[in-house]
Amino acid sequence: MPVRLTDLSLAVLETQYAVRGPIVARAAELEKAGRRILYGNIGNPQALGQKPLTYIRQTLALCEYPALLEGGALLDSPAAIFPPDVVQAARTLLKGTVHGLGAYSESKGVKVIREAVARFISQRDGVESDPDWIFLGDGASKSVQMALRVLISGPTDGIMVPIPQYPLYSATITLYGGRQVPYYLDEDRDWRLSREHLDKAFMDAVRKGVKVKAICVLNPGNPTGSVLDHENIRMIIDFARSHDLSILTDEVYQEDVYLTDFAFYSFAKVMAEMGVADVSLFSFHSTSKGFIGECGHRGGYMEIRNVPGEVVDQITKLQSISLCSNLPGQVVTYCMVTPPAEGSPSHDLYVAERDHIMSELRSRAAILADGLNGIPGIRCTRIAGAMYAFPRVELPAHRTDDDYCLSLLESTGICVVPGSGFGQMPGTHHFRTTILPETALIHEFVEKLGEFQGQYK
Numbered sequence: 001m002p003v004r005l006t007d008l009s010l011a012v013l014e015t016q017y018a019v020r021g022p023i024v025a026r027a028a029e030l031e032k033a034g035r036r037i038l039y040g041n042i043g044n045p046q047a048l049g050q051k052p053l054t055y056i057r058q059t060l061a062l063c064e065y066p067a068l069l070e071g072g073a074l075l076d077s078p079a080a081i082f083p084p085d086v087v088q089a090a091r092t093l094l095k096g097t098v099h100g101l102g103a104y105s106e107s108k109g110v111k112v113i114r115e116a117v118a119r120f121i122s123q124r125d126g127v128e129s130d131p132d133w134i135f136l137g138d139g140a141s142k143s144v145q146m147a148l149r150v151l152i153s154g155p156t157d158g159i160m161v162p163i164p165q166y167p168l169y170s171a172t173i174t175l176y177g178g179r180q181v182p183y184y185l186d187e188d189r190d191w192r193l194s195r196e197h198l199d200k201a202f203m204d205a206v207r208k209g210v211k212v213k214a215i216c217v218l219n220p221g222n223p224t225g226s227v228l229d230h231e232n233i234r235m236i237i238d239f240a241r242s243h244d245l246s247i248l249t250d251e252v253y254q255e256d257v258y259l260t261d262f263a264f265y266s267f268a269k270v271m272a273e274m275g276v277a278d279v280s281l282f283s284f285h286s287t288s289k290g291f292i293g294e295c296g297h298r299g300g301y302m303e304i305r306n307v308p309g310e311v312v313d314q315i316t317k318l319q320s321i322s323l324c325s326n327l328p329g330q331v332v333t334y335c336m337v338t339p340p341a342e343g344s345p346s347h348d349l350y351v352a353e354r355d356h357i358m359s360e361l362r363s364r365a366a367i368l369a370d371g372l373n374g375i376p377g378i379r380c381t382r383i384a385g386a387m388y389a390f391p392r393v394e395l396p397a398h399r400t401d402d403d404y405c406l407s408l409l410e411s412t413g414i415c416v417v418p419g420s421g422f423g424q425m426p427g428t429h430h431f432r433t434t435i436l437p438e439t440a441l442i443h444e445f446v447e448k449l450g451e452f453q454g455q456y457k
């Protein structure tokens with residue numbers, strides 16, 4: 001007899017992931033039937049036209065097919081296509097992997113790549129970083145799941161998550177049988193965290209018998225587009241310390257900061273400045289976002305700090321169950337943390353490609369936020385960073401944001417995700433859309449949305 005739904009665990013059945021939920025499935029059906037769909041539901045840059053960086057693809061090509069390095073398996077002069085610094089990067093990587101990309105690596109990832117990540121963190125933050133604190137993963141998602149797996153030991157273990165949040169967190173906590181402890185972000189203050197909301201969320205959970213283990217922070221935020229300031233990060237570290245919590249900080253959008261009065265600060269940096277050495281920190285970065293946008297290559301890393309050696313051994317054991325993360329993703333991670341040096345042959349092209357992507361994203365973020373704020377009944381906070389807008393919508397009393405997004409899809413072909421998939425303050429309604437479609441499509445999006453909003457009842 002085939003497997004039945006009733007054979008599955010309750011945890012699997014209860015797990016939800018709205019970013020690829022029923023509205024997206026309906027959009028795919030409509031598209032199959034010939035409708036033109038404007039996809040705004042997912043932060044998948046290259047699916048929406050972003051070009052891969054030449055330096056990354058050239059390095060990958062040489063690593064995948066080292067015969068090209070030998071000069072002439074296929075080409076008379078590979079150097080004519082592959083600049084010397086790319087050839088050098090590929091040689092370093094291939095030497096580091098020992099057996100090439102077709103062999104498993106060490107479970108934590110190739111040592112040369114972890115060393116490069118540690119150098120990147122030290123240079124970015126002016127703090128010490130150790131390759132042994134770094135775990136390369138198949139995207140940030142797998143590393144986040146691993147950290148949550150380690151921290152959740154039973155049904156009364158609680159993990160604090162922002163509301164709204166990226167549903168990787170809620171879904172994984174449900175899957176691993178833990179308890180979500182939601183804390184609200186303050187929409188009226190650019191989605192900052194407040195100590196008052198954190199303390200309230202913590203105390204409410206404790207009163208219900210929950211043992212709160214960790215707090216997750218997304219900075220820059222998805223879906224909010226917020227970027228936390230230095231003071232807010234200090235407050236969160238202080239809060240975690242006073243309640244003996246670990247911190248999981250999702251920093252996958254660290255390159256995506258668009259407004260000049262905002263800057264990205266890593267938790268590792270702020271924690272070092274505060275001299276805090278007794279709060280465990282799990283930080284995540286990814287090759288999927290920013291100007292890299294290599295979602296399909298599944299690269300990224302987790303850096304841990306203030307984690308005792310015996311716990312590090314358990315994390316390493318967990319990672320070794322999957323043997324290692326994929327090697328092309330590890331190569332892309334190396335390229336992300338080791339861009340071409342100034343004066344090297346690939347440098348100028350790299351900078352030109354990077355700056356073009358960033359200036360497009362910056363201008364689309366502004367156009368989208370302004371356009372949304374020009375529609376009566378819709379209000380959007382500044383898009384300071386990340387790749388999304390999370391506007392608030394006024395709806396007739398009998399309507400939900402699920403109804404709204406479905407109706408928007410059916411009547412205009414616009415596909416966005418209802419706010420309920422991320423969580424929101426009761427009584428408010430939102431949707432999330434990305435800033436990724438090209439500028440003409442963003443204008444079209446705003447225009448169609450404005451018409452729809454005007455007649456929605």
Ligand SMILES: Cc1ncc(COP(=O)(O)O)c(C=O)c1O
Binds near residue numbers: 142218287
């Ligand atoms: C906040 C956040 N964290 C993690 C991820 C997953 O990234 P990755 O592709 O590295 O698994 C995403 C993807 O959209 C995200 O928005």
